[in-house]
Each structure stands twice: as structure tokens, then as C-alpha cells.
Amino acid sequence: MNKINYSIVPCTENYFEQVIKGIEIMQLDNRELKMNDFWVALVENSILAGFGRIRKYTNAAEVCSVGVFEKYRNNGIGKSIIQQLIYNFTIIQKNTLPIYVVTIIPKYFEKLGFEIIKEASYPKEIYDKWLYCVSELPVPEEYVIMRFNHLSPNL
Numbered sequence: 558m559n560k561i562n563y564s565i566v567p568c569t570e571n572y573f574e575q576v577i578k579g580i581e582i583m584q585l586d587n588r589e590l591k592m593n594d595f596w597v598a599l600v601e602n603s604i605l606a607g608f609g610r611i612r613k614y615t616n617a618a619e620v621c622s623v624g625v626f627e628k629y630r631n632n633g634i635g636k637s638i639i640q641q642l643i644y645n646f647t648i649i650q651k652n653t654l655p656i657y658v659v660t661i662i663p664k665y666f667e668k669l670g671f672e673i674i675k676e677a678s679y680p681k682e683i684y685d686k687w688l689y690c691v692s693e694l695p696v697p698e699e700y701v702i703m704r705f706n707h708l709s710p711n712l
């Protein structure tokens with residue numbers, strides 16, 4: 558059950574600047590930001606609570622720059638944004654590229670159907686993303702590469 562009411566909608570001009578600010582505040586991947594890649598969560602139909610995108614490469618796609626403003630966390634908003642991104646990408650756009658995420662919170666993404674990839678077989682773009690995270694967004698935690706599995710028992 559949602560603790561607060563929110564809707565997940567494609568990002569529009571009205572929200573894109575706030576999304577970019579949120580990305581800077583939360584120190585997320587700020588490269589190649591394109592409004593049309595983003596979906597946003599709105600509370601009371603107008604307040605930006607969170608955002609996220611799927612970035613498309615030649616051989617893979619990536620859930621990227623997902624953030625929920627602190628005040629709105631733990632209401633299921635991050636989960637809904639990620640589920641909407643994946644639904645839109647795979648079902649609506651019928652895109653079959655494998656979807657990855659590079660993250661420091663693997664437990665969070667496991668619940669959403671992602672699995673840790675240990676073999677060195679991921680696409681170069683995803684390895685490059687990992688390198689970017691390690692060098693440009695350093696944190697004490699370890700960055701791991703995960704891939705979305707449509708058949709995950711966690712779904």
C-alpha cells in the first residue's frame with residue numbers, strides 16, 4: 558500500500574530543471590541527460606518527488622540516475638519509478654536490450670528483479686559506466702554490476 562499518493566509520468570519541461578538539480582544534489586550520473594529518457598514521480602499531481610531514466614547504448618541499456626528526494630523516501634516511489642522504466646522500455650517500446658544497473662545498493666535492486674553479474678561478459682558500455690562510478694562518484698561502498706532478469710524469483 559502506498560503511504561502517500563503519487564503518480565509516475567514521463568518527464569516534461571516543467572520538471573526537467575528540478576530533475577537536473579536533484580541529480581547534482583544526490584551526486585548521480587549527470588552525463589548525457591535527455592528529458593525524454595526520464596520518468597518522474599509527482600506527489601499531489603505536481604510536486605516532484607523522484608526521477609529516473611533508462612539510458613540506451615548499442616548493446617545494452619541501463620537504469621540510471623534514479624533518485625527520490627529524502628522527504629519522500631520509503632514510500633515505494635523509487636520502486637515504482639524503476640518498474641515503470643522497465644515496463645515502458647520492454648513492453649511499450651518492445652526493446653529487447655538487456656537492462657543493467659551499476660549500484661552500491663544491490664539488496665534494493667535484487668528486490669526489483671536484478672541479479673549480480675560476476676562474469677566478465679557484460680557489454681563494454683556497462684563496464685565503462687562502472688569505471689566512471691568508481692573514478693568520478695567515489696563512495697565507501699562497492700559498486701556492483703547487476704542485470705535485470707525477467708524471470709527473477711524476486712519478482
Ligand SMILES: CC(C)(COP(=O)(O)OP(=O)(O)OC[C@H]1O[C@@H](n2cnc3c(N)ncnc32)[C@H](O)[C@@H]1OP(=O)(O)O)[C@@H](O)C(=O)NCCC(=O)NCCS
Nearest residue numbers: 583623624625630631632633634635636659660662664665
Ligand atoms: C535508493 C532510492 C532511490 C530508494 O527510493 P525509495 O523511494 O526510498 O525506495 P522504496 O520506497 O521504493 O523502497 C522499496 C524497498 O527498498 C528498501 N530500501 C530503500 N532504500 C534502500 C537502500 N538504500 N538500500 C537497501 N534497501 C533499501 C525499502 O526499505 C523498501 O523495502 P520493502 O519493500 O521491503 O519495504 C533512494 O533512497 C535514493 O534516492 N537514494 C539516493 C540516490 C541513490 O542511491 N540512487 C540509486 C542509484 S543506483
